[in-house]
Amino acid sequence: MPNTRVLNSELRINGDRLWARLEELALIGATPAGGVHRLALSATDSRARDWFQGQAEQIGLVVSIDGIGNMFARREGTDARLLPVLLGSHLDSQPTGGRFDGPLGVLAALEAVETLNDHEVITPAPIEIVNWTNEEGARFPPAMMGSGVFSGRFSIEDAMASVDPDGITVADAIDEIGYRGPHPIGKHCLGAALELHIEQGPILEERGCDIGVVTGVQGTRWFDLTIRGEETHAGPTPMARRTDPVAVLGSALVSMYHRVEGEFLPDGRLTFGVISTKPASRNTVPGEVTLTVDIRHPRNDGLDALEACVKEEVAAACALRNAKWDLKTVWASVPIQFSDRCLSAISEAADGLGYSTLELMAGAGHDSVHTADVAPTGMIFVPCKNGVSHNESESITFEQAEAGANVLLHAALTLANPNDR
Ligand SMILES: [Zn+2]
Numbered sequence: 001m002p003n004t005r006v007l008n009s010e011l012r013i014n015g016d017r018l019w020a021r022l023e024e025l026a027l028i029g030a031t032p033a034g035g036v037h038r039l040a041l042s043a044t045d046s047r048a049r050d051w052f053q054g055q056a057e058q059i060g061l062v063v064s065i066d067g068i069g070n071m072f073a074r075r076e077g078t079d080a081r082l083l084p085v086l087l088g089s090h091l092d093s094q095p096t097g098g099r100f101d102g103p104l105g106v107l108a109a110l111e112a113v114e115t116l117n118d119h120e121v122i123t124p125a126p127i128e129i130v131n132w133t134n135e136e137g138a139r140f141p142p143a144m145m146g147s148g149v150f151s152g153r154f155s156i157e158d159a160m161a162s163v164d165p166d167g168i169t170v171a172d173a174i175d176e177i178g179y180r181g182p183h184p185i186g187k188h189c190l191g192a193a194l195e196l197h198i199e200q201g202p203i204l205e206e207r208g209c210d211i212g213v214v215t216g217v218q219g220t221r222w223f224d225l226t227i228r229g230e231e232t233h234a235g236p237t238p239m240a241r242r243t244d245p246v247a248v249l250g251s252a253l254v255s256m257y258h259r260v261e262g263e264f265l266p267d268g269r270l271t272f273g274v275i276s277t278k279p280a281s282r283n284t285v286p287g288e289v290t291l292t293v294d295i296r297h298p299r300n301d302g303l304d305a306l307e308a309c310v311k312e313e314v315a316a317a318c319a320l321r322n323a324k325w326d327l328k329t330v331w332a333s334v335p336i337q338f339s340d341r342c343l344s345a346i347s348e349a350a351d352g353l354g355y356s357t358l359e360l361m362a363g364a365g366h367d368s369v370h371t372a373d374v375a376p377t378g379m380i381f382v383p384c385k386n387g388v389s390h391n392e393s394e395s396i397t398f399e400q401a402e403a404g405a406n407v408l409l410h411a412a413l414t415l416a417n418p419n420d421r
Contacts, residue, residue, distance in 0.1 A: 006119055009352060013409055014118075015402035018111040022401065025051065025091070025107065026099035035392025036099050040092040040134035040145075041069065041170065046177035048091045052106065052131055059114045061129065065181025068149045068159055069133040069174050072183070074126055075113050077416065082125035083191035085416045086375070087112065087408060090135030090146075090367060097136070098198075098394020100384065100401075105196045106131050108405035112412055123416035125191050132367045133179075139164045140173075147367035149185060151374045156185060190375035192342055192415045195368045196408045197379060198396055202387030203360055210355035210403050212381030213346050217362040217369050218267070219303050219335035223293040225314065227252075228324045231279065231287030243322050245289040246277065252317035259309050267361075268306050269296035293327070298335050298361045336369050342378025342415065349410030355403050380407050 028048045029038035038044045049071060053063045056073035063073045074084065089105025109129040116123070132150075137143025140162040148154035160171040174180045199205075204212050229243035253272075260270045271294040277286035295306040311327060318325045343359075350357045362368075362379060371377045382404040385395040414420075 008121060008413055011115060011119060011121065011409060011413070013108070013111045013115045013402065013405045015398060015405070017114070018107060018401055018405050019398050021055065021107045021110065022099065022103060025103050029093065031096065031392055033096075033392040034099075035394065036093045036097050037095055038091065038093040038097070039095065039139040040136060041139070041173035041177060041179070043177065045092050046179065049131065049177075049179060052091060055110060056129065059110070059117055061113065064183040065179060066150070066183040066188070067156060067180060067185045068146050069179040069181065070146045070150055071131040072188070073110075073129040075116070075128070077123050077126040079124035082418065083189050084126040084128040085412055086128050086130055086190050086193040086371065087195075087412055088128075088130035088132070089195050089197055090132045092134055092136050092138075094136050094138045094390045096392050098389055098391055100198050100394055100396050101200065101389050102135060102197075104198060104382070104396070104401060104404065108196045108401070108408050111405050112409035115409055121413075123413065124419065125416040127412060127416055134170075135367055140170050144365055144367050144370055145170075147370035150188070151370040152186060153370055153373060190371065191418070192339070193368065193371040193375050193377045194342060194346070194408060194411055194415070195366060195371075195377075195379045196404045197366060197381060198384040198389060198394070199360075199381040199387065200364050200384065200389040204358060204381060204383035205385070205387060207358055208356070209358040209383070210400075211346075211350040211357045211407055212383075213343055213350070213357050213359045214338060214362050214379035214381055215343065215359050216298060216335060216337040217366065218269075218296045218298045219300060219333055220294065220296050221303055221307060221332045222330040223295075223310075224290060224328045224330055225293050225310075226288060226290045226326055226328075227314065227318065228288050229286070229321070232285045234283040234285055237285060242285055244285050245323055246286055248314075248317045248321050248323045249275075249289050249291070251320070252314045255313045255317070256310060259313065260306070263309070264297070264302070264306060267298050267302060269294070270306065270310070296363070300335060303335070333365070333369070336372050338368070338372060338378050339376030341376050342411070345411040345414040346378050346380055346407060349407045349414065352410060353403070353406050355407065378411065380404055380411070
């Protein structure tokens with residue numbers, strides 16, 4: 001009999017099988033507008049989890065579930081000394097979410113492993129597929145909960161106590177669907193972790209690029225800014241006699257945007273999402289204006305400079321009008337740089353497959369932010385239509401899904417064969 005074994009470099013995933021699984025999963029929690037409603041730890045999430053476990057067991061994987069409901073489907077390696085290469089993402093969604101944000105990463109991992117099975121390819125390191133619990137944070141804050149508990153960033157007690165808008169805790173919800181598993185948290189070491197995800201932004205599509213090699217995730221700082229002036233009557237008080245915090249804010253905003261556009265592009269981001277005045281009366285010059293500030297940058301020195309820019313311009317505008325201000329830090333996340341070993345495995349895989357690549361930073365948070373705390377981590381992006389996600393109209397093509405899964409397969413093969421290099 002002729003040897004029909006293909007070389008590892010010639011392996012390709014089965015795009016039809018991947019697409020069929022994506023379509024089948026999208027039926028669980030399907031919305032009329034073509035998206036999905038599959039909130040974390042809901043009955044719908046439970047159905048998606050059961051389905052995933054069934055799919056994994058059908059291809060011979062052993063599924064274990066940890067105390068926060070993270071699911072790990074394992075394919076053994078041949079070298080007992082090696083730690084597993086983890087592939088995956090999340091199956092929960094936003095309330096009116098798309099069908100690819102999360103599922104693409106989990107189902108492409110399943111497809112990659114099934115491709116290895118089809119061709120009887122063995123790997124020294126085990127490969128595990130993960131479905132992280134509550135990536136979206138839409139029902140229970142914070143987002144990326146399961147991976148955060150896994151990495152030790154969040155405590156299991158805090159996570160279990162998180163409450164949804166109906167007053168249901170994570171502990172109640174996870175027990176209701178039976179997904180509090182016995183697998184210990186924090187005793188699960190990884191050799192490497194890879195996550196395939198849709199870009200959720202427009203860059204790859206605009207550049208006509210097949211694959212995004214994600215170098216890291218930008219850092220974020222959140223503040224509450226308060227500017228205090230003097231509350232007074234809108235009619236009798238001459239403009240020159242006012243200490244109007246909205247006027248202060250106006251000039252501060254002009255100079256801040258001017259500097260951000262001059263000094264911080266293309267990487268810096270500055271957003272004021274919520275602005276309110278006190279006492280919020282039509283015919284009173286406000287005594288106070290408060291606003292949320294969101295700054296983002298891929299580097300800590302960039303975040304420092306953006307924060308300094310906000311403070312300098314607010315201070316200068318306040319000084320001109322004799323107003324007072326303070327800026328309170330609410331939350332911060334540091335920029336993440338993904339591992340060079342994972343980035344080169346991804347780049348080489350994409351090059352070998354003939355796909356065009358672009359290095360870029362992730363603008364949104366992902367579970368990989370947390371796995372990067374405990375293991376060499378890398379992310380692969382594929383373009384999505386018009387850069388839209390967290391939206392029922394979110395969409396990718398068959399070819400984009402196939403390309404991402406092939407890159408995932410080959411990058412995983414490299415990382416699961418560490419002695420080949
Ligand atoms: Zn996602």
